[in-house]
Amino acid sequence: MQLGFFGVAINQVCFTVGLNYITVGHSALIIGTGPISILLIARALGLEALTLQKMLGMVLAFAGVAVLAAEHGLSLRSGTLRGDLITLAGSLGFALYTVLGKRVAGRYDSVTMNAYNYLVGGILIVPFAVYQAVRLSRSGGWSAVVWPGWAALIYMAAIASVLGYLLYFWTLRYLTASRLGAFGYLHPVITTLLGIGLLGERLTLSLVVGGGLVLAGIYLIEWGPREEQPEENTLDV
Numbered sequence: 161m162q163l164g165f166f167g168v169a170i171n172q173v174c175f176t177v178g179l180n181y182i183t184v185g186h187s188a189l190i191i192g193t194g195p196i197s198i199l200l201i202a203r204a205l206g207l208e209a210l211t212l213q214k215m216l217g218m219v220l221a222f223a224g225v226a227v228l229a230a231e232h233g234l235s236l237r238s239g240t241l242r243g244d245l246i247t248l249a250g251s252l253g254f255a256l257y258t259v260l261g262k263r264v265a266g267r268y269d270s271v272t273m274n275a276y277n278y279l280v281g282g283i284l285i286v287p288f289a290v291y292q293a294v295r296l297s298r299s300g301g302w303s304a305v306v307w308p309g310w311a312a313l314i315y316m317a318a319i320a321s322v323l324g325y326l327l328y329f330w331t332l333r334y335l336t337a338s339r340l341g342a343f344g345y346l347h348p349v350i351t352t353l354l355g356i357g358l359l360g361e362r363l364t365l366s367l368v369v370g371g372g373l374v375l376a377g378i379y380l381i382e383w384g385p386r387e388e389q390p391e392e393n394t395l396d397v
Contacts, residue, residue, distance in 0.1 A: 162256075162260055163264075163273070163277050164277040164278070165253075167254060167257030168280070168282075169280075170252075170253030171257060172281075173288070174247060174249045174253060175247065175250040175251075178190075178243050178244075178247030179243075181242055182244060188348050189225060189229040190247045190251060191247065192222050194251040198341035199215075199338040199341070201337075202259050207259065207263070213380055213383075216377075217377040217379070220376050220377030221377025222345070223377075224345065224373030224376075226370075227369050227370030228366060229348065258337045261329060261332055262337045265329060270326045271326065278322070278325075328340070338381065342381040343378065345377060349370070349375075352367050
């Protein structure tokens with residue numbers, strides 16, 4: 161129940177809604193706090209040690225995200241307080257999903273866990289989805305959606321959501337929450353690289369510096385001996 165609420169309902173809804181109020185760069189910076197939240201929550205629950213090396217890695221990677229976000233027009237005024245709080249809620253929701261999921265990852269397979277999580281998340285979101293569907297019907301919005309829009313929706317549902325969560329939860333069985341969460345810092349780097357390859361965008365100094373900081377931070381977090389996996393705990397999922 162908790163994983164479906166935090167990982168699906170809170171994370172995905174808040175991320176999508178938050179983008180209506182703030183810029184992409186601003187959103188990336190707020191989401192960049194996610195791995196730090198994962199580490200702090202895992203430490204608070206006694207699942208991981210808060211080492212200097214991990215903290216330094218988080219700081220470097222976050223600085224890299226900030227450099228990349230600045231290239232897309234980041235400003236302390238780029239958005240609204242409402243958008244900031246909604247996006248931050250989504251980031252915290254995914255952080256809680258990761259840490260709480262780690263406690264049960266060894267007892268459930270990815271398919272079963274994700275099916276249950278999406279069922280719970282779907283039930284929670286249904287009232288809002290019905291409301292939006294009725295609004296679109298009354299305004300004639302459905303007819304304005306062209307085929308690339310439907311294709312993007314299918315891709316987001318099947319690849320970005322279902323497949324992404326399956327792989328994420330499966331990997332969570334073998335890595336600590338903070339180490340897996342740290343790979344989230346690669347998102348803005350990969351996004352920028354795809355922009356260069358697919359959209360013809362320029363390779364800039366910000367990408368080189370920001371990407372280098374992100375990779376250096378992830379290296380610090382991932383480098384070193386693997387930590388002992390904690391004993392499995394009972395959790396209402």
